[in-house]
Amino acid sequence: MRIGELARRTGVSERSLRYYETQGLLRAERTPGGHRDYPEAAVDRVVRIQELFAAGLHSSRIVQLLPCMRDTDGGPSAVATPRLVEDLTAERDRIDRMIADLVRSRDTLNEVIEAARQG
Amino acid sequence: MRIGELARRTGVSERSLRYYETQGLLRAERTPGGHRDYPEAAVDRVVRIQELFAAGLHSSRIVQLLPCMRDTDGGPSAVATPRLVEDLTAERDRIDRMIADLVRSRDTLNEVIEAARQG
């Protein structure tokens, strides 16, 4: 599929999809004229990438991580090196803390919302 | 307490504490010489502010929210206007989606980490 359709189906802008490519996160075949041609699996991949960005991972980290993830197309997965495992563990712990923070913030908002509904 | 101690106790930089003040998030008495003098409750407040920043709320939103939160010192709390409740509800829903995303990312990382431990 071409970039417009991928953008529409993932909700990610064309600009961002091109940026992902420069960062080595996403590859695409090219038509004879130079237009990008994505495989169906790109949809899932882009969604994953977005999730990881939302989790605060940087491009460089996602680049390392992607080949180790079991893909939707069941492609051959690499195995993380000990060094990478260490880094990913740190990321995971950071995400856990982030989740805890978010839960507290959500509860705070709910308190205020509830107080207003009753007041 | 002065800004250095507040920074140390909250883990937030002095730079950020001053920024919070310019945004109307944090007030401080001043010594005759002009140095900031924070009440004990500032510690909790700063922690809350940090959490809300981490949840993706902007200064302007936190400014609206703060007076509606029940403070640690049990100060008089304002009640959110209907308009604010609407905005806060949207924020809460966004946070809920963010949490869901984070959980997925964490699970992804755990999968890779586990695969490496066994591989």
Added chain:
DNA sequence: CTTGAATCTGACACTGATGTCAAGTTTTAG
């Protein structure tokens, strides 16, 4: 062939909290 939609590359701007540095003032300890 023609025309309009889609895509290409490249460049520049922005966001918004935070880092950092500079020059000057206040506070505190000896």
Added chain:
DNA sequence: CTAAAACTTGACATCAGTGTCAGATTCAAG
């Protein structure tokens, strides 16, 4: 009194993904 530490304001930089615009090219349909 004095020196060091802490604090002040102000300005500029940074990050990293994303928005946006311009000009050129390709694609698809009539």
